[in-house]
Amino acid sequence: MRNSNKPNNLIAISLVRPKSIFWFNLEKNWYKFSRNRLSIVGLVIVAGIIISAIFAPWIIPYPEHVGPFVDFESGAQPPSLQHLFGTDIIGRDIFSRVIFAFRGALIMAVVVLALAVPPGVFLGLIAGYLQNTWIDTVIMRITDVFLSIPPLILALAIAAMLKPTLMNAMIAVTISWWPWYTRLVYGMASSVRNEYFVIAANLIGASKFHILLREILPNCLSPIFTKMALDIGWVILLGASLSFLGLGEQPPIPALGTMLSDGAKFMPTLWWMSVFPALAIVLCILGFNLMGDGIRDMLEKGRE
């Protein structure tokens, strides 16, 4: 039972060494994810959206229609074999534009989360670890202020102040988004800091930096990742709301909200102009929500 050959043993283990605990358990994690069939449906939808967004210029049937293009003769056509989702009043293929619009939607979601999550999490960690001190009070009251303003109105105000571009819409949504992560992490950090392993690390003499990043943060990651997956859908919705009101991606580049607003005037006769972009938004939110459920199941610490 005792290993007599020390050096060989260590080399052997180094070769098999897993990069992180997550990939080590990939099979088990997949099992946990796939227990609910709807999560797999969500994953398929999300995969479809991402792939079509990445390869949009090459897979859409009418790539020119996403730029400045006018063809009044084929305008206002209902859905047919040549135009799966029909055409809008200036003759652009709605199917191609919807697929292309996924790009802007996903880019916005990724950028917003990349900008909002780190500061939000960081502030939540500090406030949670230093609970009941003045730092906690200051951080959380500021967070409360931002949380009390309805996101759409805040985003509108900011986007209206700045020029209407995709970048500014992203800034606006980011500012509305970070406080949710602060509050989420605050709750977790303030309870994790009382766990015995954190106390043990403190007693051994670990620096505050180590405790925050190596002891507390890893135990807060599951709800953060789950929330991020779910949030992608909601950021897309908020982005679409902004572009519905004209703030965001400017024409002729297609955006789901803009297409909805363009088609709203022609309801119910030219119904396809609004319904398909709306369905696309619904699909995004549905897909990311279902996948998010699966991610939550996967990351939850159940019985091993």
Next chain:
Amino acid sequence: MKTKENILLNIKDLHVWYRVYGGFLKVLNGVHLMVREGERVGLVGEAGCGKTTTMKSILQILPPGDFHIPRGQIFYKGQDVLKMSFKELQRLRSREIAMIFQDPTAALNPVFIIGTQIGDVIKYSSAVLEENVHQQEKIKMLSIKTLKEVSLPDPERMLINYSFQLSGGMKQRVCIAMAICSARNLLIADEPGTSLDVTIQDQIMRLLNELVEKRNTAIILITHSLAVAREMTDRIYVMYAGTIVETATPEILFKNPVHPYTKGLLASVPKISGGGISNGIPGKLPSYLNPPSGCRFQPRCEQESPICSEKPPQLFEIEKNHLVACYLTQR
């Protein structure tokens, strides 16, 4: 004069599997257990050996959907529990058998007063009593009477208390009161003193002993402590990895343990007379996902013989009132 001859509960060759990722956890691998009327039986085993699974199988309260019983029978008063209808099971649970759980704080509902909880138990098992107890007064009287039986001071005031106002020992007494209200014939006590202080545990054990004697109820006492079983039981079953490895009366078991696991366990128990403790039992519990095909203790056993890994040994009577499941003792 108590009759200790009639068999009340007879578990025969029980196998229970749990469905998990990667297959089945084959937890119970042929459990044999027998309890006579009025008898005190101890089921001793360490964590993960399957004692709680066995007890939950008797009352059929295993997590639904996730378990599978490929073989075995549980005879209660002659009838197989595994084949009972829902109505018969309900009758079993509300009037015949009651369970006392390990953690009294978790077993009591914190948002209802004690009076309501005991009252509910009496109401649902009321058909066993002669009078009609559907009147509040009668229920209250019976609750107070039962609380007095478990030596709780000031039972009238106890009825309006919430569980968080009581100490651990008092909560456990309330749980015992609730159990004896509904159980006529069999109590199953799952480690009733473990979460309590040792002086309080001593009081609870003495109380259980008294009640069981007075009412001629049988009791199955589940514990991980051989010492507790010694002081409280007429017969002890030692369980390991889902099988019964040895069973005997306490006198015989402690004087002449035969199974290597029992011997190892006894040697590991620290004694107040000093003398140090053994080095435990080498190895650890086998995986239930891929259990050994023969004797489940064989990987940790110091002695060995080829047949040990072929098929699991059956319980074999080596002397009166002493059965062992080990090939090495059957020579």
Next chain:
Amino acid sequence: MKQTTNNEILKIEKLKKYFHIGKDKKGPIYVRAVDGVDLNIKHGETLGLVGESGSGKSTIAYTVVGMYRPTSGQIMFKGKNTGMEASRRSLSSKKEIQIVFQDPGSSLNTRQTIEQILALPLRIHTQIPKRQFREKIVELLEKVELSPNYLYKSPSLIGGGEKQMVAIARAMAPNPSLIILDEPTSALDVSVQAKIINKLIDLQKEMNLSYLFITHDLSLMRNVANRIAIMYLGKICEVAESATFFEKPLHPYTQMLISSVPVITEEEKKLKPKKAISIGEIPSPVNIPLGCSFHLRCPYKMSICSKVDPEMIEFSPEHIVRCHLFAKLENKKQERSD
């Protein structure tokens, strides 16, 4: 007049730890978890601290290791004052006193590998260069009889006994002098407990450690501790050497505790005091009775017991007890020496 002798590694004097939990009309309400405790531990010895819930034994452990700041009193470690929170202690004092907690499941970070867990004390307290960490960690694992496979495992994948071994390895890593063990085996099976206890005893001899061993399990204590101190509601009732403690228990609470212990041999049964069976409930530490805190449950209660709190009396060298029953002895001793 006692002085700190060179033999003592830890000396606790008149330690009090009160927790403020609110107010009522009479003033602030305190939980008097530790209420005037004197203890000492000699080099290389194991001092056992026994008590039930509310006795304050865990509070003493946490105060000594630095989780709490004492309300009053002194803690001297190797002659230096250590009675403050861990954040204000010197690095060397953090290295010398280590603790192993009761619940192995929550004392190890499940989001780290065992290698990372054991690397932390090495990084902080030793000068070993990083590239030699793995070797040293494997050495530590071998000391507690765990194979190098455990390096990459997460604590959630290993059993309770093995987790506790990792916790012990973590405590040994910085080469401490005093280890506090707060009920290290209470959550474990008896066969696993046996293995761990024997390993602790071996390591003590090998590394010349002192232990403060806390448990409620008297039969375990008998086989582990050199001296045993028993606590009730924040005060020490009796301190004696292991064998004496069981052969001649003086304090009524000690007798009650010993008689409540379930035993497995006839020999042990004879050792148990027959008249002192357990009665009554343990009072809450918020409502400690006046006079001797044990008098409500004591079979030998006298009238003085409900009025005056007894002093610690030396019954014989190395055997002290705090009880009015033995006060006459002390008076007689004083009369003789006058």
